[in-house]
Amino acid sequence: MLIFSVFKTLTDQEVTVELKNDLCIKGTLKSVDQFLNIRLDAIQVLDEARHPHMMAVKNCFIRGSVVRYVQLPTSAVDTQLLEDATRREAMNQNKR
Amino acid sequence: MSFFGFDTTLDRDKRNPGEGNHENIAVYTFGEDGYDALGDALDEGLDELNDETFGGSGDIGKDFDYAGQTGTAMEKLHVAAPEYPQPPIQVKLDHPSSLEALWAQASPQPNHKQHRVPSAGRHVEDSWGRADTSPMVAPAPVPNHAHKFDPFSSDAANFGQGYSPVLSPRPPVHHAQPRIRTLQEIEMEQLALAQQARLSSSVPSLSNSMSHLSMGGSESPSFGRYHHEPEYTRSPSMANQQYVPDELEQQLLLQAQQQQLLQLQQHLLQQRHVQQQQQLLQQQQQQLTAQAVAAAYFGGAPAKAILSHPDLMEHSLSMDPEQREAVMTEAMRKIMEAERMEEKRRRKAFKIAQMSKYNDIMTQSDKDFITRIQVSQLVTQDPYSEDFYAQVFSALRSRGDTGGVIKFGSSGGIGVGVLGHRGPGRRENAMQKMQAQVERIVNAAKNREKEKGNSAALQGALGRVSGRSYKAAPRQLLQVEPGSSPVLAHATANTKEDNKAHEAREGVARAAAQAEREALTGDPSAGEVVRQPPLTHRQVLVAIEALYDVMLKIEQLRRDQPEDEESQLFQRWNAAHEELIEKLWVDFKVMVPLETSDPHPFISLIAPIKGKRLLPRLLQAVSQPRRNLFFTLLVACFSQLDVVRDAPLLDIVEDTREKRDVEKQTEAFLVSVFPTVLGLVKHAPLRLISGMLGLLFDGGDLLNIARTKPGLALLTILLSRVVVLKEGSSNETEPPTPEELQQWQSIFEHLFLLLSNHLLSLFPSTRVTTSLPFGPGYYVQPPKGLDFADQPVWQFLAALALNASMTQQQALVTELREKVLENVTSANKGWTADETERQAKIANVNLFLHALGLDSSQIVL
Numbered sequence: 001m002l003i004f005s006v007f008k009t010l011t012d013q014e015v016t017v018e019l020k021n022d023l024c025i026k027g028t029l030k031s032v033d034q035f036l037n038i039r040l041d042a043i044q045v046l047d048e049a050r051h052p053h054m055m056a057v058k059n060c061f062i063r064g065s066v067v068r069y070v071q072l073p074t075s076a077v078d079t080q081l082l083e084d085a086t087r088r089e090a091m092n093q094n095k096r
Numbered sequence: 097m098s099f100f101g102f103d104t105t106l107d108r109d110k111r112n113p114g115e116g117n118h119e120n121i122a123v124y125t126f127g128e129d130g131y132d133a134l135g136d137a138l139d140e141g142l143d144e145l146n147d148e149t150f151g152g153s154g155d156i157g158k159d160f161d162y163a164g165q166t167g168t169a170m171e172k173l174h175v176a177a178p179e180y181p182q183p184p185i186q187v188k189l190d191h192p193s194s195l196e197a198l199w200a201q202a203s204p205q206p207n208h209k210q211h212r213v214p215s216a217g218r219h220v221e222d223s224w225g226r227a228d229t230s231p232m233v234a235p236a237p238v239p240n241h242a243h244k245f246d247p248f249s250s251d252a253a254n255f256g257q258g259y260s261p262v263l264s265p266r267p268p269v270h271h272a273q274p275r276i277r278t279l280q281e282i283e284m285e286q287l288a289l290a291q292q293a294r295l296s297s298s299v300p301s302l303s304n305s306m307s308h309l310s311m312g313g314s315e316s317p318s319f320g321r322y323h324h325e326p327e328y329t330r331s332p333s334m335a336n337q338q339y340v341p342d343e344l345e346q347q348l349l350l351q352a353q354q355q356q357l358l359q360l361q362q363h364l365l366q367q368r369h370v371q372q373q374q375q376l377l378q379q380q381q382q383q384l385t386a387q388a389v390a391a392a393y394f395g396g397a398p399a400k401a402i403l404s405h406p407d408l409m410e411h412s413l414s415m416d417p418e419q420r421e422a423v424m425t426e427a428m429r430k431i432m433e434a435e436r437m438e439e440k441r442r443r444k445a446f447k448i449a450q451m452s453k454y455n456d457i458m459t460q461s462d463k464d465f466i467t468r469i470q471v472s473q474l475v476t477q478d479p480y481s482e483d484f485y486a487q488v489f490s491a492l493r494s495r496g497d498t499g500g501v502i503k504f505g506s507s508g509g510i511g512v513g514v515l516g517h518r519g520p521g522r523r524e525n526a527m528q529k530m531q532a533q534v535e536r537i538v539n540a541a542k543n544r545e546k547e548k549g550n551s552a553a554l555q556g557a558l559g560r561v562s563g564r565s566y567k568a569a570p571r572q573l574l575q576v577e578p579g580s581s582p583v584l585a586h587a588t589a590n591t592k593e594d595n596k597a598h599e600a601r602e603g604v605a606r607a608a609a610q611a612e613r614e615a616l617t618g619d620p621s622a623g624e625v626v627r628q629p630p631l632t633h634r635q636v637l638v639a640i641e642a643l644y645d646v647m648l649k650i651e652q653l654r655r656d657q658p659e660d661e662e663s664q665l666f667q668r669w670n671a672a673h674e675e676l677i678e679k680l681w682v683d684f685k686v687m688v689p690l691e692t693s694d695p696h697p698f699i700s701l702i703a704p705i706k707g708k709r710l711l712p713r714l715l716q717a718v719s720q721p722r723r724n725l726f727f728t729l730l731v732a733c734f735s736q737l738d739v740v741r742d743a744p745l746l747d748i749v750e751d752t753r754e755k756r757d758v759e760k761q762t763e764a765f766l767v768s769v770f771p772t773v774l775g776l777v778k779h780a781p782l783r784l785i786s787g788m789l790g791l792l793f794d795g796g797d798l799l800n801i802a803r804t805k806p807g808l809a810l811l812t813i814l815l816s817r818v819v820v821l822k823e824g825s826s827n828e829t830e831p832p833t834p835e836e837l838q839q840w841q842s843i844f845e846h847l848f849l850l851l852s853n854h855l856l857s858l859f860p861s862t863r864v865t866t867s868l869p870f871g872p873g874y875y876v877q878p879p880k881g882l883d884f885a886d887q888p889v890w891q892f893l894a895a896l897a898l899n900a901s902m903t904q905q906q907a908l909v910t911e912l913r914e915k916v917l918e919n920v921t922s923a924n925k926g927w928t929a930d931e932t933e934r935q936a937k938i939a940n941v942n943l944f945l946h947a948l949g950l951d952s953s954q955i956v957l
Contacts, residue, residue: 001483002484005482005484008486009485009486009489009490061458061463078489078492080709081485081488081489081492082485084488084648087641088484089484091645
């Protein structure tokens, strides 16, 4: 659950979630679970003109399976640590 | 003479044909000027028969008390009832079309009563008795032909007799006085019984309805009058008109008969529920005829309204006042109750409708519930293996702060995410509460997990994860056997690689043999050095990954360090730790002889960025002497470093991928490796510095090294350290001995000699400008950012100047004079692109001049 672990460290960060229906939602990450369901706060849809129905929505719960990409703030990700975590994961899997 | 508010105008019109002929509608002009007082001239006669009609002439007797009399008849009938044969209904099918027979069988009213409601006869009788006086009922049971038996209309009676062949048993009944009629009815009933027995056929429904109808007609005088007012008026002028209603009556009679026939057929089809059907039929017919009449006389609506509930009407009529009262109050109560219920229901429905706009929206408690479930699923025995990134990340980020990731005990822990910045007051309180709650949940979940063992069942999870474990997601698509050696597997793919690999294996074997010899003799130089081809890129990467794995194991071990240093557990831990570090050191190939390959395996290992990044972590794990060994090796092989070899690429103006690559590598080297070197140099004695510088000379082209960023940086820190040592400002090491100083002096002079006359080429700006395609003069503006690249050079020159003697300083100034002047001039004359560049130029020059005790402001152009 490496990605889940990464997302946990990103709480309260500003992320942009790209959904499979091409909707891009920018908001503060409130929580993530092991299915990578995402809760966002203070959201803003990137193309508001195309999605006026989203203007009134202030927070949302996104099912993990509908997410295509999540844009993370570079400063909030420790790439080296991520590499290490990947190595650990690989090590753990080889052990099994 | 108005009954029930009925307009009697028509009568008068008809009584005065002269008027009536002209106008059908009376015009009332009472009180008006044009009033002709005709009202006074009205003939108020023709009232002589009123007494006869309304029985005002004397004692009227009790002839009309049908209820009382039929009631007694009823009792008699009840006695006679058992003898009455139940009509075999099937037989009716034999003569259904014979109208005459049907009419003949139409039994008189007592008979029907017995048939209809044998058990509740009394009530029904009552109701019918009452019906006589109730105006409401008046239009209801109106058979279209019933008027024929109107006792007040002799004409009608004649007409009725006109139909006698059809209604043979009836006329006597209806024409007789009520009392006699009742007796006759009994007789008729007996007769009919005999007839029915003889014929073995009976039509109870028809007889019911017929008698019912006839009763309504005959027993209700008011009805008769309503129905055929023209007849009642007995107007002579109406004599010839009587045929019109007569014809109408005939038609209606036919209609009624057809209807009855129709209904009879319906009835025959539904023999099973004779009783119910009878009632139904009756009602239907009642309704039908009543509606027809009502429509004809009242325009429909009000009568219909009443008549549409014959049930209710009949029911309410069948009660005596107290009962009715009770029933009414009961009904009212029920209605009220129903209304209340309805109101309640409506309010509820309204509420639901109001709330429905929040359908599909999660409430706070829903969210909390989900959070709780999520949290309970996150429990793990080994947070560092399952949740490595988050745990280490938060540890790194919140160093010194209390860890952000919630931890419970020493082994367990969960990650609900890093708890954010604590707000003051209530928020903090809530946070603590939540933390406590989560802790409870987690403990419960932990216990549960222990109980159920390691089953992957996710009880209460927000979904189902197939596969062996949710921890293994996402699914692994690439399966590589962990035991297989990727290097060898790859090498055997082609012969060239195979040969190489073979050589490598041989080399490894030889190296191992040599290492053994070294170990035995304790002198590395004793044995001959085995030359090896440099490590391939692939080998390097594999080796680095292996090193990382060891490194991670060491770090994990350190986290699990037992607290009690005396225990056996600690000793075992310590042994494992030492073993891993030893392995790390050996794998890092620092101890491999210098001549083994070019580049040295160690240098190859730190060529990739991840190798460079591994270096500081690795050096942290090893002891100080080993770090010095590393430093020595690094300096000795400095010219082999990729960042030194590829440095000329940086002097190319155009932006290529290689250049960017080298830039990145250089950056990584300066960031990862150099701080470690700096840390080592900081504590190095002068002897070591001199040795390092000597190694640099031996290692290769010092000038080329000095032209690279890392090389220049290394030289700068070495020279700076010497300055510090000479000044004796550092207390941790004893001041250098005269021999050391002298050794240093000779080495420095050697360095100075090597660099002099090439000092200008150290500047990246100079190198870039001279390498430009059309020479330096072609470009008015040199590429930007070079002043910042020049800065390390000026720093080095400053360090050089500090170490140099007076003559050496003069030589320095002579050589650099032009460069200094160029910088100062362009800065002062505003040939620079912007203020920052100008300041950078001045600052650079001052770096050097300050070392000489000068300043750029002293330079006068």
